[in-house]
Amino acid sequence: MTKILVVDDSNSIRDMVNFTLKSAGYDTQDARDGQEGLNKAKASSFDLVITDVNMPIMDGITLCQELRKLPNFKFTPILMLTTESSGEMKLKGKAAGATGWLVKPFNPEKLLATIKRVVR
Amino acid sequence: MSIDLSQFIPSFLEESFEGLELMESSLLNLEAGDNETIHSIFRAAHSIKGGAGTFGFYKVTEFTHLVETLLDEMRDGRREIVQSDVEILLGAVDCIRLLIESARDEKECDDEKIIQTSKLLSQTLHNENTTERSEESIDQNLNSDTSDEAPRHHWNIEFLPEHQLVQTGNDPLLLFNALAELGELSVQANVDNLPPLTDMCAEELYLQWQLTLVSSCSEQEIEEVFEWVEDECQLNISELDTLNKENNNQTPVTIASENQVADSTQFYLQNTTPETPKEIKNSSSKNSSTEKTAAKKVEVSSIRVGVDKVDSLINLVGELVITQSMLSELGNDFNLDKVERLNAGLEQLLQNTKELQESVMRIRMLPISFAFNRFPRLIHDLSKKTGKSIELIIKGEQTELDKTVMEQIGDPLVHLVRNAADHGIETAEVRLANGKPEQGTITLDAYHQGGNIVIEINDDGGGIDRQAVLNKAKEKGIVDANATLTDAQVFDLLFEPGFSTAKEVSDISGRGVGMDVVKRNIQSLGGRIQVESQQGKGSTFRVHLPLTLAILDGQLVRVGREVYIIPLISIVESLQVQNELINRVSGDMVLYRLRDDNVPVLPVYQLFNLPANNTELSNALLVVVEADGQKVGLMVDDLLAQQQVVIKSLKDNYQQVEGISGATILGDGSVAMILDIPGMINIALQKAQYEQKQLEQEVM
Numbered sequence: 001m002t003k004i005l006v007v008d009d010s011n012s013i014r015d016m017v018n019f020t021l022k023s024a025g026y027d028t029q030d031a032r033d034g035q036e037g038l039n040k041a042k043a044s045s046f047d048l049v050i051t052d053v054n055m056p057i058m059d060g061i062t063l064c065q066e067l068r069k070l071p072n073f074k075f076t077p078i079l080m081l082t083t084e085s086s087g088e089m090k091l092k093g094k095a096a097g098a099t100g101w102l103v104k105p106f107n108p109e110k111l112l113a114t115i116k117r118v119v120r
Numbered sequence: 121m122s123i124d125l126s127q128f129i130p131s132f133l134e135e136s137f138e139g140l141e142l143m144e145s146s147l148l149n150l151e152a153g154d155n156e157t158i159h160s161i162f163r164a165a166h167s168i169k170g171g172a173g174t175f176g177f178y179k180v181t182e183f184t185h186l187v188e189t190l191l192d193e194m195r196d197g198r199r200e201i202v203q204s205d206v207e208i209l210l211g212a213v214d215c216i217r218l219l220i221e222s223a224r225d226e227k228e229c230d231d232e233k234i235i236q237t238s239k240l241l242s243q244t245l246h247n248e249n250t251t252e253r254s255e256e257s258i259d260q261n262l263n264s265d266t267s268d269e270a271p272r273h274h275w276n277i278e279f280l281p282e283h284q285l286v287q288t289g290n291d292p293l294l295l296f297n298a299l300a301e302l303g304e305l306s307v308q309a310n311v312d313n314l315p316p317l318t319d320m321c322a323e324e325l326y327l328q329w330q331l332t333l334v335s336s337c338s339e340q341e342i343e344e345v346f347e348w349v350e351d352e353c354q355l356n357i358s359e360l361d362t363l364n365k366e367n368n369n370q371t372p373v374t375i376a377s378e379n380q381v382a383d384s385t386q387f388y389l390q391n392t393t394p395e396t397p398k399e400i401k402n403s404s405s406k407n408s409s410t411e412k413t414a415a416k417k418v419e420v421s422s423i424r425v426g427v428d429k430v431d432s433l434i435n436l437v438g439e440l441v442i443t444q445s446m447l448s449e450l451g452n453d454f455n456l457d458k459v460e461r462l463n464a465g466l467e468q469l470l471q472n473t474k475e476l477q478e479s480v481m482r483i484r485m486l487p488i489s490f491a492f493n494r495f496p497r498l499i500h501d502l503s504k505k506t507g508k509s510i511e512l513i514i515k516g517e518q519t520e521l522d523k524t525v526m527e528q529i530g531d532p533l534v535h536l537v538r539n540a541a542d543h544g545i546e547t548a549e550v551r552l553a554n555g556k557p558e559q560g561t562i563t564l565d566a567y568h569q570g571g572n573i574v575i576e577i578n579d580d581g582g583g584i585d586r587q588a589v590l591n592k593a594k595e596k597g598i599v600d601a602n603a604t605l606t607d608a609q610v611f612d613l614l615f616e617p618g619f620s621t622a623k624e625v626s627d628i629s630g631r632g633v634g635m636d637v638v639k640r641n642i643q644s645l646g647g648r649i650q651v652e653s654q655q656g657k658g659s660t661f662r663v664h665l666p667l668t669l670a671i672l673d674g675q676l677v678r679v680g681r682e683v684y685i686i687p688l689i690s691i692v693e694s695l696q697v698q699n700e701l702i703n704r705v706s707g708d709m710v711l712y713r714l715r716d717d718n719v720p721v722l723p724v725y726q727l728f729n730l731p732a733n734n735t736e737l738s739n740a741l742l743v744v745v746e747a748d749g750q751k752v753g754l755m756v757d758d759l760l761a762q763q764q765v766v767i768k769s770l771k772d773n774y775q776q777v778e779g780i781s782g783a784t785i786l787g788d789g790s791v792a793m794i795l796d797i798p799g800m801i802n803i804a805l806q807k808a809q810y811e812q813k814q815l816e817q818e819v820m
Binding site: 074075100 | 287
């Protein structure tokens with residue numbers, strides 16, 4: 001089963017992403033900030049990480065950089081959930097090693113279509 | 121596949137209101153250079169914007185976008201934090217709240233304030249285009265209908281990735297899968313750059329691809345597939361010609377690369393576009409229609425409970441299980457030698473039950489800061505409106521209170537705090553003239569006392585003018601012209617309907633409606649309010665509330681064969697009647713002299729028409745209770761135990777009965793009624809009036 005880690009500080013977004021993924025038959029775990037996400041990533045392995053950018057404690061960009069340092073996560077797809085569609089944000093994410101991005105507002109169909117593009 | 125997210129709207133709303141509260145309190149405490157605070161305000165706005173878009177609350181998204189942009193500039197240091205901007209943002213927080221509320225209620229919201237604030241925001245941002253909407257929000261799905269009549273293009277795509285492309289988690293194969301969904305795709309790999317095996321690095325990509333796609337899609341759609349890797353590859357997309365042939369007539373056209381490509385690496389990804397989307401669409405519309413009928417609007421209120429509380433609950437249940445197994449083991453083959461152990465076990469069970477009950481109660485408890493945290497903003501606004509400088513001190517904000525009580529006490533507290541700011545605190549000139557510091561102070565305090573929570577609203581203002589209150593009351597005929605009243609009685613007049621001593625009605629308070637409502641609200645929660653005031657020094661309003669509405673400390677009393685429960689909070693004292701203190705007045709009315717008071721006696725058996733053991737007043741037991749400032753003595757047969765009882769609503773299970781506020785189940789399984797003291801006093805009054813009339817008629 002495909003295992004996905006969802007990192008977002010907003011309960012409602014996290015719940016919705018989780019719900020969407022579970023409805024589509026994915027196995028998920030979630031975290032409320034980058035640090036918690038990193039801890040969960042260290043404790044297990046995932047096929048995909050979906051993370052928000054703006055979070056307390058550790059933001060999504062830092063999380064991405066940290067994940068890429070872990071041998072387990074060198075090639076793991078990491079998707080950034082962002083509200084900004086600015087090029088700057090995307091470049092920042094790219095530089096940190098993100099695979100791609102999902103632009104909010106969150107749309108379940110779009111999320112699932114996007115996931116198909118990064119996990120087999 | 122269609123996924124209905126409307127079930128998450130309540131949690132989004134709850135979160136948004138929390139976010140707004142955080143924004144508000146942080147803005148009030150914002151100081152220049154305080155980056156972490158700005159960040160947290162920004163994050164709150166950002167979450168609201170993101171969530172609102174998901175649920176189609178576009179007005180919220182649009183408005184919050186402006187707020188977020190302003191905050192973003194502050195966050196990046198591009199904009200200085202000045203008080204005027206903070207004021208605009210505070211106003212904007214109110215607007216967002218209004219917008220979210222109207223989105224929740226599915227109402228249109230065209231409050232003037234919102235238009236003005238969004239103008240102000242845009243002016244501040246030097247941005248004239250206020251209705252700018254992010255393109256992405258109306259971005260169409262990649263797989264949107266491809267109309268059959270659209271001309272089909274023959275796209276030639278050259279994809280030359282850089283070596284490290286896979287290191288960001290991107291996978292060319294999956295990109296090709298996405299392309300295959302757009303139309304008929306053929307892929308040829310170019311292996312020319314493949315190094316000898318010994319030099320090959322497993323983490324790098326050496327292949328290049330030549331793709332042909334026959335599809336009616338636009339060039340932009342193809343670019344979107346490669347959106348994430350555009351900086352890590354060379355991508356050349358060209359159109360060969362426009363075709364309008366049947367699918368099966370298509371032969372993949374390959375250009376210029378035939379000689380470079382090894383046959384073994386060539387593969388086709390078959391296009392499945394024509395059938396699948398239709399199927400998906402059908403099933404999804406079916407799904408959503410069934411979901412719509414199933415998903416009725418249910419208003420769910422939720423409590424966020426700390427993990428520690430849940431953990432302690434689980435821990436206690438664990439102990440309960442242990443006790444239970446111990447007792448059941450004792451029960452197997454029991455003999456009298458084991459009585460001591462049985463008693464110990466029952467003792468333990470009692471302890472467990474008590475702790476479990478407390479623990480469950482704690483789940484409903486929230487720190488009173490939830491009710492208090494709106495006051496800094498209120499005081500901030502009131503200071504501005506009245507031109508008075510007011511400091512707010514909040515104490516005891518961790519004191520816990522039942523959620524229902526908290527929700528209902530909010531408005532009365534706002535009223536009291538407004539009064540304190542408007543009427544209590546004097547203007548700076550008056551204060552200075554009276555030798556007080558220029559800045560007035562309002563203190564909010566909460567603490568536990570007995571089984572109650574006490575909330576104090578204290579101001580160091582001018583205090584209540586006793587004589588003015590009394591004069592007004594006499595003028596309005598609320599009290600007799602020559603009545604002499606104690607301070608407490610005078611201050612109690614403030615809660616009389618229609619009473620207001622404010623010389624001028626301001627738009628903050630003083631319309632004469634309210635104080636009586638405040639008192640009624642507090643009483644309906646089973647609480648009471650007290651006033652203390654010293655002229656020139658200030659006033660204190662003290663609100664006593666029960667910790668919870670679900671459980672009540674009660675005194676069990678017996679009347680005839682019935683057991684009733686009197687709420688402990690309303691009992692003043694219990695006593696044995698001394699004959700010489702009984703005063704009979706006209707009719708059936710009996711007064712009992714209790715120190716300086718004359719207390720009317722209500723025989724409960726008469727009120728409820730019961731056969732009682734004792735119908736004689738002499739040597740009877742009297743429970744003196746107080747409600748609405750009125751003391752009465754309830755005559756009962758016997759005083760039983762004091763215990764906590766769980767309140768069961770009579771209205772839900774049977775119907776409302778006057779004089780009874782609810783019922784409970786006692787330890788022996790029998791049902792006992794909980795007495796409603798104000799209701800009983802009412803019945804007694806009506807009865808007296810009725811009898812009086814009867815008497816008058818008889819005389820006539």
